[in-house]
Amino acid sequence: MPDVRPEKTTLALLKRMLREHGRDFGPKYAVAFFFMAVFAGCTSATAWLMRDVINKIFVEKSTDALFWIPIIIVPLFVVKGFASYYQEVTLARIGNRLVAATQKRMFDHLLKMDVGYFQRTPSGDLITYITQNANAVREMLNLIAVSVGRDLLTLIGLVIVMISQSPAMAVLSVIGGPFAAFGLKKLVKRIQKAARSEVLSVTTIVGTVREASQGVRIVKSFQLEDVLRARMAGGIDAVERLGNKIVSVQARVNPMIDTLGGVAVALVVLYAGSRSIWHGETPGQFFAFITALLLAADPARRLSRVHVQLAATTVGVRMMYDLIDQPAKEDETAAGKPPLTVSSGQVEFKNVSFGYEPVKLVLRELDMTIPAGRTTALVGTSGAGKTTIFSLLQKFWAPDSGAILIDGQSLDDVALASLRSQVALVSQDVFLFEGSIRDNIAAGRRDATDEQIFAAARAAHADAFILGLPRGYATSVGELGSQISGGQRQRISMARAFLKDAPIVLLDEPTSALDSETEQLIQMSLKQLTSARTTIVIAHRLATVMEADVIHVIDDGRVIESGTHVELIRRGGLYANLYRIQFADKSQAAAEA
Numbered sequence: 001m002p003d004v005r006p007e008k009t010t011l012a013l014l015k016r017m018l019r020e021h022g023r024d025f026g027p028k029y030a031v032a033f034f035f036m037a038v039f040a041g042c043t044s045a046t047a048w049l050m051r052d053v054i055n056k057i058f059v060e061k062s063t064d065a066l067f068w069i070p071i072i073i074v075p076l077f078v079v080k081g082f083a084s085y086y087q088e089v090t091l092a093r094i095g096n097r098l099v100a101a102t103q104k105r106m107f108d109h110l111l112k113m114d115v116g117y118f119q120r121t122p123s124g125d126l127i128t129y130i131t132q133n134a135n136a137v138r139e140m141l142n143l144i145a146v147s148v149g150r151d152l153l154t155l156i157g158l159v160i161v162m163i164s165q166s167p168a169m170a171v172l173s174v175i176g177g178p179f180a181a182f183g184l185k186k187l188v189k190r191i192q193k194a195a196r197s198e199v200l201s202v203t204t205i206v207g208t209v210r211e212a213s214q215g216v217r218i219v220k221s222f223q224l225e226d227v228l229r230a231r232m233a234g235g236i237d238a239v240e241r242l243g244n245k246i247v248s249v250q251a252r253v254n255p256m257i258d259t260l261g262g263v264a265v266a267l268v269v270l271y272a273g274s275r276s277i278w279h280g281e282t283p284g285q286f287f288a289f290i291t292a293l294l295l296a297a298d299p300a301r302r303l304s305r306v307h308v309q310l311a312a313t314t315v316g317v318r319m320m321y322d323l324i325d326q327p328a329k330e331d332e333t334a335a336g337k338p339p340l341t342v343s344s345g346q347v348e349f350k351n352v353s354f355g356y357e358p359v360k361l362v363l364r365e366l367d368m369t370i371p372a373g374r375t376t377a378l379v380g381t382s383g384a385g386k387t388t389i390f391s392l393l394q395k396f397w398a399p400d401s402g403a404i405l406i407d408g409q410s411l412d413d414v415a416l417a418s419l420r421s422q423v424a425l426v427s428q429d430v431f432l433f434e435g436s437i438r439d440n441i442a443a444g445r446r447d448a449t450d451e452q453i454f455a456a457a458r459a460a461h462a463d464a465f466i467l468g469l470p471r472g473y474a475t476s477v478g479e480l481g482s483q484i485s486g487g488q489r490q491r492i493s494m495a496r497a498f499l500k501d502a503p504i505v506l507l508d509e510p511t512s513a514l515d516s517e518t519e520q521l522i523q524m525s526l527k528q529l530t531s532a533r534t535t536i537v538i539a540h541r542l543a544t545v546m547e548a549d550v551i552h553v554i555d556d557g558r559v560i561e562s563g564t565h566v567e568l569i570r571r572g573g574l575y576a577n578l579y580r581i582q583f584a585d586k587s588q589a590a591a592e593a
Contacts, residue, residue: 010311013321014144017141021101025097025141029145032087032149035086036149039083041157043080044158049072050291056069098137099135106134109323109324114329114397116356132316133317135316136320139316155303161292162289204231208232337416342504346408347370347393347504348368348370350403352367353366353402358400361400362385362388368552376552377538377545379551386538394423406504422502422504426497427508434478437466438474440496441492441495441496442499443496444456453499455498460492460495490510494526498529503533504533509540542565542575548564
């Protein structure tokens with residue numbers, strides 16, 4: 001069933017757009033309307049002159065008229081041409097500014113959305129929102145502006161000319177209006193459905209290109225070219241098919257209007273001819289009317305298509321507002337809260353429960369203390385909830401119940417930006433932005449000097465390989481860091497964390513992508529990074545956490561064991577079992593070698 005809520009109708013969308021953009025763009029649209037009015041006036045004056053052209057020149061043979069009428073016609077068309085140019089340029093500039101403002105607004109709102117929104121929404125949809133749907137705002141407003149400012153004013157002027165020449169012929173010329181209105185109503189419903197489907201098909205194309213680009217190694221390794229080729233072909237064929245359908249439906253307006261227009265012209269010719277033959281009326285009146293009627297055909301045709309075209313553009317506008325109207329949870333939670341003050345850096349989880357789905361909890365009444373200035377390791381099997389703990393600590397998600405505190409301050413009671421400024425993350429899934437190595441390191445602190453950036457790189461043992469690259473720190477990392485190796489990406493990530501200099505450090509398998517030699521270097525860097533800082537480490541390789549001050553063993557969302565490595569081995573629980581399995585595997589591998 002279609003959505004017919006008032007805020008979703010075309011008129012309601014138009015009112016909202018005018019309310020939001022009227023103050024900024026109203027004066028500029030007024031300038032465009034002025035030039036449109038000049039254009040409409042010149043067109044109407046051209047039709048008006050036809051009466052004198054016929055009667056004065058061709059019937060009365062007036063030499064004076066032969067002189068002054070052409071003198072009027074030339075500047076009339078010159079003014080009309082310049083008016084057309086300026087209204088088109090003005091509207092284009094307004095439209096470009098409007099698209100830019102809308103895209104900035106959408107992206108700014110997008111950055112305020114929580115992590116859950118990004119996980120629920122495919123990136124292809126978001127790209128389509130920012131690109132295609134932002135253009136729909138310009139198309140809709142420009143369509144209204146051109147229709148009202150140029151076509152409607154031109155049509156009104158020509159109708160005035162027709163009525164002034166012959167009211168009876170004017171009535172005959174609009175006899176097909178009700179039939180046109182009925183036909184247009186039928187076309188609008190079909191165009192809305194097709195336009196929505198076209199947008200969704202474009203999303204398929206964008207998503208497939210993204211997957212092919214970012215997953216090219218997997219695509220080629222598993223020979224998935226045919227799969228992506230078929231998916232892309234399906235999306236492209238759908239867009240082509242729907243585009244043809246939209247054009248076909250829109251183009252049906254032309255034969256309908258031309259047919260009704262032909263009937264109107266025939267009736268006018270019949271009436272005017274009879275008046276001229278049997279009542280002796282001069283032909284100038286008829287030619288002026290016919291000129292006005294023929295000139296009115298194009299604006300009338302465009303106006304008749306406005307409703308159909310609006311049906312297509314409102315789909316994009318509606319989807320744009322669907323994004324903007326999504327509640328920005330992070331923006332809401334940050335309002336008016338004091339900044340987090342980290343004195344020592346103790347972290348506490350008190351009776352915390354959380355699930356990505358309401359019926360499936362990942363953490364179950366978790367109680368855990370992370371001592372200040374110490375290194376705490378989280379150990380457990382995959383899916384136990386370790387990474388979720390990191391996400392909650394950075395408030396990517398909010399607990400369903402319980403509280404998380406840093407130095408006694410609940411995360412719910414402090415400003416979100418201040419919380420994240422106090423935490424540095426080094427993850428096994430390193431993300432690098434497209435740009436230079438310097439830019440990616442500086443993401444940790446955008447006001448850092450070059451010397452601070454170089455020092456952070458040296459601390460992460462990244463300086464040597466960076467200086468060995470052709471452009472050094474100016475070297476581009478490529479999309480998702482594709483131009484450098486996994487180990488190099490990890491060291492750049494480490495440098496970013498060094499530069500941030502946060503009192504709380506989160507390490508999620510930070511050495512998983514490194515060779516043994518590089519891992520030793522990074523372990524040395526980690527000791528420097530975590531010195532006197534509250535550090536939480538997630539590691540599946542227990543050799544990397546044996547020296548941790550405290551080890552919490554997580555299982556099924558709860559802490560089931562806590563202690564040092566030696567204490568947990570003596571206890572003979574899950575940690576001791578995991579340790580035996582890992583080192584038994586290593587001993588067996590060494591024996592087989």
